[in-house]
Amino acid sequence: MTPQVVVLVPTFNRRDSLDRLLQSLDRQTLAPERFEVVIVDNNSTDGTAPTVDAFARSSRARIRLLQEAAQGAAYARNRGVRETASPIIASTDDDVEADPRWLEEALHGLELHCAAAVGGRTLPVWNGSLPEWWIPDYEKVFLKDLGTESRRVLPPDYFYTHNIVVRREALGRAGLFDTRLAPTGRQHLVGEDVELCRRMQENGDALYYVPEAIVRHHVDAYRLSRAFFRRRYFYRGVSYALRNRLRGKPLEIPYRVKELAVSIAGWLRARDATKRFELELALWRDIGYVAKGLEVGWKGARRTPDERD
Secondary structure, three states: OOOOEEEEEEEEEOHHHHHHHHHHHHOOOOOOHEEEEEEEEEOOOOOOOHHHHHHHHHOOOOOEEEEOHHHHHHHHHHHHHHOOOOOEEEEOOEEEEEOOOHHHHHHHHHOOOOEEEEEEEEEEEEEEEOOOOOOOHHHHHHOOOOOOOOOOOOOOOOOOOOOEEEEHHHHHHHOOOOOOOOOOOOOOOOOOHHHHHHHHHOOOOOOEEEEEEEEEEEEEEHHOOOOHHHHHHHHHHHHHHHHHHHOOOOOOOOHHHHHHHHHHHHHHOOOOOHHHHHHHHHHHHHHHHHHHHHHHHHHHOOOOOOHOO
């Protein structure tokens, strides 16, 4: 019998943290016959497959392993969607630990609010000391915490793929995860989850925040480095430009170049080290946007009229 919920987990070379996630899914209060866990291995080389197979033999939950050769989290998630039939799809990541009531609370939220999708609260587990240049706004890179009250979600408060539960029929109307916007082995693009939520909302589907559906995101120490944040903000700008291009919005490159110049001036004037790094990250974001905007604009200009979108 097809279970009510499928939990989709893309994974790439995170055997140990994946084992922690599987342990947490095995402790769900939702009856084990009501859900299955589908791990989509995205070319791991660290022994992920035998680890999953070994865990599946003793787990209360039903666990399946799929392979997806096309590198990228969105490819893996889409493979999981196509290979399953459960009417409700829960998405999470291999560096997350689910609260025992995660699935039960998410399903309750779907029914209570007659929602097409719900997203829950994400709490941090910092596997390293927060650096001296840290400000609370940086938590948004890893977390989604909209408070302790349920509410309907409006832009820009969309959900991340580490904690979203969606009805299959709504996902079918909106289309699958956009592989052009998801991280791959080479690029840390972001936004396939935001874009999916946007499409569902444009279809008139209701999205609700359910704070009781909790997961904990384990953030490794290397992600608390300046180098990680520089790369992340650069690709945030790249992703924003690409989303605008895909949605047919003007890229406004001259305006963005002016914004970049203003950011450079502010960064040069800053004396406080924490503020200076914050402004530096804005620079990396603007550089990423302009670089991608010029790239896609140039490619578009070189196409023949028949080739253009």
